[in-house]
Amino acid sequence: MSIRQTQGRGQRYDTILDAVGDTPVIRINRIAPSNVNMFVKFEAFNPGGSVKDRLALNIIEAAERDGRLRPGQTVVEATSGNTGIGLAMVCAAKGYPLVVTMAESFSVERRRLMRFLGAKVVLTPKALKGFGMYSKAKELAEENGWFLASQFETADNANIHENTTAREILADFADTKLDYWVTGYGTGGTVSGVARVLRRDRPETKIILAEPANAAIVSSGYTNTRNEANQPTEGHPHFEPHPIQGWTPDFIPFVLQEAIDNGFYDELLKVPGPDGITWSRRLAAEEGIFTGISAGATFAAAVKIAETAPEGANILVMLPDTGERYLSTPLFDGIAEVMTDEEWEISHSTPGAQMAKD
Secondary structure (H helix, E strand, O other), X not given: OOOOOOOOOOOOOOOHHHHOOOOOXXXXXXOOOOOEEEEEEEHHHOOOOEOHHHHHHHHHHHHHHHOOOOOOOOEEEEOOXXXXXXXXXXXXXXXXXXXXXXXXXXXXXXXXXXXXXXXXXXXXXXXXHHHHHHHHXXXXXXXXXXXXXXXXXXXHHHHHHHHHHHHHHHHHOOOOOOOEEEEOOOXXXXXXXXXXXXXXXXXXXXXXXXXXHHHOOOOOOOOOOEOOOOOEOOOOOOOOOOOOOOOOOOOOOHHHHHHHHOOOOOEEEEEOHHHHHHHHHHHHHHHOOOEOHHHHHHHHHHHHHHOXXXXXXXXXEEEOEEHHHHOOOHHHOOOOOOOOHHHHHHHOOOOOOOOOOO
């Protein structure tokens, strides 16, 4: 086997924002079910570490183009973390102040990352769930004249996935079939935007949508009320707290409603939170793919689909982010900070450079 070589990208980027998109599709080799070919689209390769970099960039640039966002105006948004991190990156590169509202229940490292990128983070009580942080962002925007990013309502969200994510998928499977595309949902931008293209250009591809088993709000059949601006006016009665951060706020976003109304998915699967943790850990330990709980949950849905998929089917799974923003969550429960007994045994198998055991 010859040594690996690289050629460079053949271009120089003017800004970090030019590096958003064109994330790789990677084959799963060791943990994929034997009857299928499983691939993942690994969105952690975006410069801010998640799929939300795409919508963050487009929300800001679309608002710049049509004058909704003025030079130097403060941007405000409610987020479970990834959109906030993406917006913090974009606003830092473009010079906009950013205020993020986030429920206190989301991981500490997410708020620290946003602050590190220059954003202000306003926490809201966990008892008020996602609707609480959403209402706070809306209130702050109205009171201060700030630009509300509106990731849950704006067409700029799904549009960027139609124009980037979907086109990348078509290109990466241009020479072969794509039997299944599997995704979860938060705002719904990924499924709505990509499904527009797949339904038109690859109608044979079955679209699988996944949601938390204990917050299966789409499966419930109930749609929360919205105002004339398509903003939610209530939390969803079927929502329960779940560990799959980034999936399913406690309302059905207007962006997701497009996918529901147009039948943009062929099957809807409920995934228990522990399954997301299990498969995230397996992706890391057995494939070297370091990703978060939502990615593990999406992969769990794909494994379920593989049980009845035709022999040799090609399955593409969306992996939304990196695992580094889950260090304080149950994903890392049981991961030791000090040496384990086995590691102490390895250390003492040779005489040099041994730590003193307390």
